[in-house]
Amino acid sequence: MYDLLPLFVPFAPLAAALFLAQSALRRRTRGPAAAVASGAMLVALVLALFSLLLAVAAGPWTLSTWTWLTLGSIEVRFGLVMDHLTGVMLVLVSSVSLIVHLYARRYMQDEGGYRRFYALLSGTTAVTLAMVMAADLIQLFLLWQLMGVLLYLLLGFDLSSRRAADSAAWSLLINRAGDLAFALGVLLLVQAYGTSDIASLFERAAADPQHFALSWLGLPGARLDANATATLLIFVGAMARSAQFPLHVWLPNTMDAPTPVSALMHAGLVNAGGFLLNRLAPLYMEAPTTLHVVFVVGTVTALIGSTIMLTQTDVKRALGYSTVGQMGYMMMEVGLGAFALAIFHLAAHGIFKATLFLSAGGVVNATRRNPNTEPETVSGGPPRLPLWVGLATTLGVPLLILVGVHEMLGISLPEHQGAIVLLFFGWVTASQAALSVYRAGARNSVNATLLMLATLFVVVFGYMWGGHAFEAFLYPEGVGGLARVAIDWTLFYIAIALAAALILLGWLTAFRRVEGAGSGRPTARGYDQAYVWVHGGLFVEGLYRRLILRPAVALAGLVDRYL
Numbered sequence: 001m002y003d004l005l006p007l008f009v010p011f012a013p014l015a016a017a018l019f020l021a022q023s024a025l026r027r028r029t030r031g032p033a034a035a036v037a038s039g040a041m042l043v044a045l046v047l048a049l050f051s052l053l054l055a056v057a058a059g060p061w062t063l064s065t066w067t068w069l070t071l072g073s074i075e076v077r078f079g080l081v082m083d084h085l086t087g088v089m090l091v092l093v094s095s096v097s098l099i100v101h102l103y104a105r106r107y108m109q110d111e112g113g114y115r116r117f118y119a120l121l122s123g124t125t126a127v128t129l130a131m132v133m134a135a136d137l138i139q140l141f142l143l144w145q146l147m148g149v150l151l152y153l154l155l156g157f158d159l160s161s162r163r164a165a166d167s168a169a170w171s172l173l174i175n176r177a178g179d180l181a182f183a184l185g186v187l188l189l190v191q192a193y194g195t196s197d198i199a200s201l202f203e204r205a206a207a208d209p210q211h212f213a214l215s216w217l218g219l220p221g222a223r224l225d226a227n228a229t230a231t232l233l234i235f236v237g238a239m240a241r242s243a244q245f246p247l248h249v250w251l252p253n254t255m256d257a258p259t260p261v262s263a264l265m266h267a268g269l270v271n272a273g274g275f276l277l278n279r280l281a282p283l284y285m286e287a288p289t290t291l292h293v294v295f296v297v298g299t300v301t302a303l304i305g306s307t308i309m310l311t312q313t314d315v316k317r318a319l320g321y322s323t324v325g326q327m328g329y330m331m332m333e334v335g336l337g338a339f340a341l342a343i344f345h346l347a348a349h350g351i352f353k354a355t356l357f358l359s360a361g362g363v364v365n366a367t368r369r370n371p372n373t374e375p376e377t378v379s380g381g382p383p384r385l386p387l388w389v390g391l392a393t394t395l396g397v398p399l400l401i402l403v404g405v406h407e408m409l410g411i412s413l414p415e416h417q418g419a420i421v422l423l424f425f426g427w428v429t430a431s432q433a434a435l436s437v438y439r440a441g442a443r444n445s446v447n448a449t450l451l452m453l454a455t456l457f458v459v460v461f462g463y464m465w466g467g468h469a470f471e472a473f474l475y476p477e478g479v480g481g482l483a484r485v486a487i488d489w490t491l492f493y494i495a496i497a498l499a500a501a502l503i504l505l506g507w508l509t510a511f512r513r514v515e516g517a518g519s520g521r522p523t524a525r526g527y528d529q530a531y532v533w534v535h536g537g538l539f540v541e542g543l544y545r546r547l548i549l550r551p552a553v554a555l556a557g558l559v560d561r562y563l
Contacts, residue, residue, distance in 0.1 A: 010129035016040035017123035034105035041098040052087030079135035089132040104260040164256040178240020185233030192226035242273025252320035267354035295335025301328025311535040340471035
């Protein structure tokens with residue numbers, strides 16, 4: 001009966017959520033709300049660990065229980081799939097949620113709606129745990145929808161805050177738009193292959209890919225690839241939930257939510273897009289065109305999110321854009337076929353970002369108690385870095401790591417050119433960490449240099465080695481793998497983008513504001529204006545408000561006035 005053990009993982013937080021919800025409706029005193037919810041999460045974590053160990057020892061299994069919905073000849077069955085991917089996600093979600101539950105015990109003690117908060121927190125965790133185990137695509141979609149509704153309620157937890165209500169409404173609006181595309185993709189797959197069971201979908205899509213005629217559009221002879229179209233539509237749903245450009249604007253604006261909510265959301269809920277694409281990895285491997293789109297969207301999101309993050313002055317908003325960039329990096333990995341590496345990134349980022357958000361709350365409170373705190377300054381500035389160290393750091397070390405890791409693992413680098421793309425982004429990330437280490441240790445040039453080299457080596461080597469090793473663990477049957485990409489064309493487009501950026505920078509640098517000329521006041525350079533543009537999030541949110549929100553409000557006003 002060990003196969004029934006994973007069923008009880010989401011039941012523990014679900015039971016706690018129902019108990020706290022009914023007591024909150026009866027307006028009872030706070031009582032042991034934190035103890036009940038945290039205890040249930042501890043039980044869920046223990047069960048998740050045992051489930052993962054069983055999946056490793058006994059192998060993956062699927063449990064289908066009963067048919068709860070019939071759509072013509074299609075039976076939608078309630079079931080669960082327990083494999084290595086499910087086990088990793090269960091442990092990650094339950095462990096992060098347990099830490100958030102414990103942290104919120106004192107952080108939320110002076111807030112109203114204490115039991116309501118814990119009921120929502122436990123309920124969201126329970127739904128997320130159930131979603132990662134879903135063996136049926138329609139079941140997964142419905143749980144995905146419920147998770148989005150609970151996320152909206154968590155973001156709008158403070159009923160007295162207009163800003164929190166606005167940010168929650170933004171998240172609901174954008175996620176529902178993405179979920180509409182998700183629903184169309186699900187319906188297309190069910191119509192094409194006659195089943196909603198995920199394992200059966202994989203088998204039928206691989207054995208007999210379906211196409212739809214477009215004669216009804218006046219295009220005789222044209223046919224639509226069901227796999228490519230459905231996976232692209234599902235990816236739009238993942239874009240909205242994981243804050244991919246241009247559907248990312250809701251995530252940085254959720255900073256008015258309580259810090260525990262931000263920690264759970266950035267560490268777990270926004271990762272749902274990466275999990276969804278991994279759960280459907282065999283379908284995406286049958287649709288290379290969709291993977292190309294995923295790669296482009298993820299790359300653009302990673303660059304834009306990381307750039308905007310560097311200009312933010314609010315610590316939580318900077319963390320929000322950092323999450324946007326990291327989610328783009330995760331999608332870029334999926335687009336390269338590195339599905340297991342995306343989950344490795346997902347887990348590492350979840351733990352890392354939860355720690356940062358929970359620490360940010362303490363930093364903000366400490367700053368409020370002592371607003372005169374100033375950063376430590378080092379007289380004389382940082383020492384100059386030797387030229388050979390710079391050359392070794394930027395050129396030699398990444399190349400040696402790239403060649404060395406693939407030689408040790410016996411992987412042909414020309415057949416896995418996606419590794420070069422990932423190495424570039426890993427090198428950028430490691431360089432950022434090395435720069436931080438260098439600044440922190442600027443008093444001692446030798447120590448700073450050694451720390452920089454060690455940081456670069458650990459980050460890049462650990463990332464590549466961990467990614468390959470995790471792929472063998474997560475997908476022992478061989479799903480995914482770094483794909484061969486058109487490196488020549490990729491470098492060509494990067495060169496074009498860099499040339500355009502340099503031309504734009506030159507134009508902006510030559511630009512001067514007319515006001516203030518001759519008055520003795522300093523004039524602003526073009527790059528100051530560029531900084532304002534980046535700091536404002538490239539004004540994507542303003543575009544949304546002008547093109548969508550204002551017309552929607554005006555239409556609602558007309559309906560309210562005349563109907």
